[in-house]
Amino acid sequence: MRPRRSAALETFLETCAQNARMFRHNGLNCGQSRLNGSPKSPPTNTFSTPLRAQAARKLVDNYLHLHYIYRGNQVANSQDDRRLKEAELLCRKRGLRLTVQRRAVLQAVLQRTDHPTAEQIFDALHRRLPGLSLPTIYRVLDKLVSVGVVRHLYHTGMPVRFDSTMQRHHHYTCTQCGKVVDLHSPELNNLSLPEELPERFQIEQYSVQFFGLCGACRPKRKAR
Ligand SMILES: [Zn+2]
Ligand SMILES: [Zn+2]
Known part of the structure; x- marks a missing residue:
């Protein structure tokens, strides 16, 4: 409508x-x-x-x-128009009906480049969509991941984040504030992978994560 x-x-x-x-x-x-x-x-x-x-x-x-x-x-x-339309099309092709809540979550993830957590998406949406709960956000995000328009980003010891950039890319992660920034690098996309892997392991994909301190956190730590 x-x-x-x-x-x-x-x-x-x-x-x-x-x-x-x-x-x-x-x-x-x-x-x-x-x-x-x-x-x-x-x-x-x-x-x-x-x-x-x-x-x-x-x-x-x-x-x-x-x-x-x-x-x-x-x-x-806005400029997000094309990405949103593409993602919506992919959802429909893969049989995911976009309800008001699902579309709102999809839009919220697509608009952000900071790799938000489910809680951050909830904070951004719950006033606009009363009745939306955190468990619902998790369920919707899982569905969006399953149809391939959003992906999980796991960092040990940190809450799961969500990334709407589906092309292969890599990340810088600040160990102090948790900020995650995209890194696009053709060199890292073409790393030579080990041929012999333990326990019949097979690599399907990879992504490189660099850990350190972001510009905002570096002076803070020095001052201590
Ligand atoms: Zn930081
Ligand atoms: Zn990313």
Whole structure:
């Protein structure tokens, strides 16, 4: 569903935004954003008449969903457009239906180059998508990994990170702050690998990780 932005819809969004603030102020749980369709005309002041909680929630859901679509459209119009479309196409080809939550997680990972953890993705999204939980983020990320649009990045002793750059590349990792930076190097892509491996081991892929201190952390340690 891609509603066109019109003056009527702008008014609707603004009214819903006001309502959402009032509901939250009164402790009403907004619930999870759902696809409820869009109204044909903007509502009048909904607080001038008695409003059932269910209708109120639906209104808030509508607002959150439309708001999400507009935010999504803004992203799609940016330079990330091509990558997002390619990733969405790959998901569809491999049978992964992109729900609102899955698309939001996919977008969040694609937009970032800092190799975020699941917690960081959760922090970035949970206000925009109430009802989204950390376990859901983990499940969605695992699905995105399984269809090959995102990959895991393991560093011993550090939480698992997620990387949306699927071409072979390597990493610098700061052992102080945990920052991970991409390194693209044709030389490292063509290392001569050992021919004899123990225990009938077979190398399928490799990636090189350099550990050290980033520029921000080096002076800190020296000052001690
Ligand atoms: Zn650092
Ligand atoms: Zn990377």
